[in-house]
Amino acid sequence: MATIADVRREPAEPIRFDLLAWLSTTDHKAIGVLYLTASGLFFLLAGLMAEVMRLELAQPGMELVSESAYNQLFTMHGTLMLLLFATPAGIGFANYLVPLQIGAADMAFPRLNALSFWMFLFGGITSLLGFASQSGAAATGWTVYAPLSENPFSPGPGMDLWIAGIGLTGLSSVIGAVNLVTTIYGRRAPGMTMLRVPIFTWNILVTAVMILFAFPPLTAALALLFIDRHFGGAFFNPALGGSPILFQHLFWFFGHPEVYIIVLPAFGIVSEVFPVFSSKPLFGYKAVIFATSAIAGLSMSVWAHHMFTTGAVNLPFFSIMSFLIAVPTGIKIFNWTATMWGGRLRFTTAMLFAIGLLYVFTIGGITGVMVASPPLDFQFQDTYFVVAHFHNVIIGGTVFGIFSGLFFWFPKMSGRRLDERLGRIAWACWIVGFTLTFIPQYVLGAEGMPRRIADYDPATGWGSLNLLSTAGAILLGLGTIPIVVAVVAALRRPPDAGPDPWEGNSLEWATSSPPPHHNFVSLPPIRSERPVFDERMRRQGIDPNTPGGGVG
Amino acid sequence: MRARALRLAALVGLGLLAGGCLPEAATSQGRATNGLWAWFIALSILVGAVVWTLVTLAIVRRRREPGLPRQIHGDIRIEIIWTTIPIVIVIGLFAGTLGTLNVIDARSPEAGVDVIVTAFRWQWRFDYPRESISVVGTPEQPPELVVPVDQPVHIALTAPAGDVDHAFFVPQFLFKRDAIPGRTSTFDFTVEEPGTYRGQCAEFCGTYHAQMLFSVRAVSAADYQAWLASQQAAGSALPIGTPPPVGPGGSTVPSNLPSVAPPSGGQP
Numbered sequence: 039m040a041t042i043a044d045v046r047r048e049p050a051e052p053i054r055f056d057l058l059a060w061l062s063t064t065d066h067k068a069i070g071v072l073y074l075t076a077s078g079l080f081f082l083l084a085g086l087m088a089e090v091m092r093l094e095l096a097q098p099g100m101e102l103v104s105e106s107a108y109n110q111l112f113t114m115h116g117t118l119m120l121l122l123f124a125t126p127a128g129i130g131f132a133n134y135l136v137p138l139q140i141g142a143a144d145m146a147f148p149r150l151n152a153l154s155f156w157m158f159l160f161g162g163i164t165s166l167l168g169f170a171s172q173s174g175a176a177a178t179g180w181t182v183y184a185p186l187s188e189n190p191f192s193p194g195p196g197m198d199l200w201i202a203g204i205g206l207t208g209l210s211s212v213i214g215a216v217n218l219v220t221t222i223y224g225r226r227a228p229g230m231t232m233l234r235v236p237i238f239t240w241n242i243l244v245t246a247v248m249i250l251f252a253f254p255p256l257t258a259a260l261a262l263l264f265i266d267r268h269f270g271g272a273f274f275n276p277a278l279g280g281s282p283i284l285f286q287h288l289f290w291f292f293g294h295p296e297v298y299i300i301v302l303p304a305f306g307i308v309s310e311v312f313p314v315f316s317s318k319p320l321f322g323y324k325a326v327i328f329a330t331s332a333i334a335g336l337s338m339s340v341w342a343h344h345m346f347t348t349g350a351v352n353l354p355f356f357s358i359m360s361f362l363i364a365v366p367t368g369i370k371i372f373n374w375t376a377t378m379w380g381g382r383l384r385f386t387t388a389m390l391f392a393i394g395l396l397y398v399f400t401i402g403g404i405t406g407v408m409v410a411s412p413p414l415d416f417q418f419q420d421t422y423f424v425v426a427h428f429h430n431v432i433i434g435g436t437v438f439g440i441f442s443g444l445f446f447w448f449p450k451m452s453g454r455r456l457d458e459r460l461g462r463i464a465w466a467c468w469i470v471g472f473t474l475t476f477i478p479q480y481v482l483g484a485e486g487m488p489r490r491i492a493d494y495d496p497a498t499g500w501g502s503l504n505l506l507s508t509a510g511a512i513l514l515g516l517g518t519i520p521i522v523v524a525v526v527a528a529l530r531r532p533p534d535a536g537p538d539p540w541e542g543n544s545l546e547w548a549t550s551s552p553p554p555h556h557n558f559v560s561l562p563p564i565r566s567e568r569p570v571f572d573e574r575m576r577r578q579g580i581d582p583n584t585p586g587g588g589v590g
Numbered sequence: 591m592r593a594r595a596l597r598l599a600a601l602v603g604l605g606l607l608a609g610g611c612l613p614e615a616a617t618s619q620g621r622a623t624n625g626l627w628a629w630f631i632a633l634s635i636l637v638g639a640v641v642w643t644l645v646t647l648a649i650v651r652r653r654r655e656p657g658l659p660r661q662i663h664g665d666i667r668i669e670i671i672w673t674t675i676p677i678v679i680v681i682g683l684f685a686g687t688l689g690t691l692n693v694i695d696a697r698s699p700e701a702g703v704d705v706i707v708t709a710f711r712w713q714w715r716f717d718y719p720r721e722s723i724s725v726v727g728t729p730e731q732p733p734e735l736v737v738p739v740d741q742p743v744h745i746a747l748t749a750p751a752g753d754v755d756h757a758f759f760v761p762q763f764l765f766k767r768d769a770i771p772g773r774t775s776t777f778d779f780t781v782e783e784p785g786t787y788r789g790q791c792a793e794f795c796g797t798y799h800a801q802m803l804f805s806v807r808a809v810s811a812a813d814y815q816a817w818l819a820s821q822q823a824a825g826s827a828l829p830i831g832t833p834p835p836v837g838p839g840g841s842t843v844p845s846n847l848p849s850v851a852p853p854s855g856g857q858p
Binding site for chain 1: 653797
């Protein structure tokens with residue numbers, strides 16, 4: 039490939055703040071860092087909103103914020119966490135790592151890449167601007183169900199800013215996905231067949247394809263909603279023959295694949311972390327690719343399990359499809375466990391978060407099977423059980439995966455390791471904090487506490503479990519501080535990582551940290567999905583396929 | 591030692607999950623759900639315990655000697671096993687789900703009691719068309735849906751076309767159903783235990799969603815007849831065929847709270 043012949047030797051530059059360079063960059067690594075930084079800031083902001091909500095719910099009768107402010111908070115918390123943190127954080131890792139992992143110099147369309155970042159950033163800011171208006175931000179829940187999101191019920195500019203902002207970030211995701219798919223198909227280095235593509239990049243390929251299917255229906259729903267609100271449309275207005283159910287179909291046809299769009303990159307991350315810190319190959323590389331693709335396929339046919347209680351969807355069909363999607367997810371958990379089995383484990387922070395994912399995500403997977411059963415969902419839908427379930431999946435899956443990826447690849451991105459001691463403190467806080475926050479919420483939901491309420495009757499007896507949950511949420515907040523401190527402290531230190539701090543497997547570890555502008559000076563031969571591992575073995579004169587465990 | 595501690599933690603965690611047991615249902619339909627839940631909890635604990643044990647064992651029995659572990663790339667037999675077992679489990683759970691769903695969805699041929707439930711921002715209205723009784727709550731006094739025990743109650747649930755989505759939810763019935771503007775949804779329940787059961791709107795419907803409360807009071811057949819008579823005497827009777835409220839009025843906003851712009855019945 040011409041791109042590899044072209045590369046020039048450039049020194050790894052120290053991290054310097056050059057505003058113009060950051061604003062004008064088309065380098066996939068800089069754009070990846072921008073994505074991760076922006077989504078990280080949205081994460082911190084959304085986390086603060088969660089803390090305010092948990093304080094409001096700590097006891098019945100709290101009046102920390104008004105009902106209307108509370109409704110804006112949970113709407114924007116969900117919007118920020120799902121659409122402005124989890125989705126773009128995955129895209130951020132993808133931007134940084136995909137060209138490196140496949141041995142390319144950059145993305146297929148570098149300028150389009152920059153465009154998609156800036157559309158995402160300004161879309162996100164636009165959706166938040168409602169807070170500056172007199173009637174506040176959108177207050178319909180992140181699901182913006184019509185007719186509640188229609189003009190008579192949500193008249194302020196907050197809702198319009200939400201529609202415009204999220205429409206923009208959705209479009210940015212589609213552009214980003216086109217870029218990623220093209221890059222992975224067209225920019226692989228010689229020797230890198232599809233079945234030698236690193237598993238993280240495989241997960242990103244599947245995620246990007248899902249984005250191409252899932253986001254256009256959201257864009258359509260938002261456009262129809264905007265027409266209803268401003269141009270006299272009646273798509274979702276039952277008084278004029280429109281259908282509120284139609285909105286739910288359009289929203290969830292996006293909304294359920296979205297769940298996998300945010301979790302597959304995290305699965306990709308831990309699928310890289312387990313092999314490296316177990317000194318073993320990923321168990322069942324092809325099976326994991328197959329399971330990932332199966333998740334993508336099935337995820338397109340489960341959306342109406344969010345609508346079981348409408349009485350307007352086919353319950354058995356959407357139930358069995360939702361049950362079945364647990365199978366490929368379970369396969370992955372078994373594959374990761376088998377990867378660790380008999381391995382020489384190194385308990386770095388990256389590995390600890392990956393192991394935490396195994397324990398915590400499993401509970402979320404199991405409770406997901408419960409809500410796939412319509413009779414049980416008739417109790418759990420729109421209660422704290424569902425809230426606990428999806429936080430279990432998103433924190434235990436996506437957030438733990440992203441933290442794992444941060445500790446794993448930060449040395450590559452900056453040339454500096456993150457402090458492992460701070461990492462372990464954060465990990466302990468997140469494991470304990472997660473349990474304290476969300477296990478009580480499962481119980482509250484089973485007892486019937488609805489979500490999206492700012493207050494509850496003391497006679498319900500929900501006070502003590504809510505207090506426990508709030509204590510856990512505070513621990514989660516405190517546990518975030520060591521991560522921020524570790525990042526800031528690392529950036530103030532001189533580089534210490536070297537090109538391959540963890541003895542990695544894939545091509546990003548074959549270049550300097552951070553990599554030069556066009557990524558590679560030379561590439562090792564690519565004969566498996568672990569070219570850097572193969573090269574290390576060759577240099578050490580070890581034949582890794584020796585029966586009985588290599589050289590002891 | 592550490593393995594045992596971790597396994598204990600696993601059991602405690604899943605025990606907590608099981609402790610979040612559903613309330614004992616007050617309706618015959620809900621009792622079917624209780625039965626299904628027992629299966630789900632048992633299998634969940636089993637699956638969770640197996641996965642956590644395997645993960646814990648992988649950590650405990652890791653290779654401690656220096657040098658490269660055996661490079662195992664996969665094993666098709668074991669992969670087929672751990673694909674097949676989950677498929678069998680979920681198909682079993684699906685079969686149980688279908689059986690329970692048939693009980694919950696069944697419509698009783700008995701006459702029982704008919705009630706039209708109308709949900710609107712932020713109040714409930716219960717119309718008994720056969721008895722010409724109508725009950726509407728006030729912000730201070732949430733409405734009560736009075737029903738006889740051991741008789742099927744046929745609910746027709748709706749929301750006015752100019753309103754938003756709501757949901758009828760009684761936790762101790764283990765049941766909710768959405769009230770969607772312009773649609774009518776029908777379901778039955780038969781209360782087996784006399785008592786008063788808390789209910790509330792479960793689909794977010796705007797500012798005062800949390801205050802959209804009601805309750806269901808299940809009484810003996812004799813008490814039910816007495817209640818009907820007292821209601822009719824009190825003059826809450828409406829001519830048959832009176833339409834449900836077309837749109838929410840400002841009066842349903844709790845009086846101690848600032849009034850929000852009341853949406854009109856129609857849309858632009």
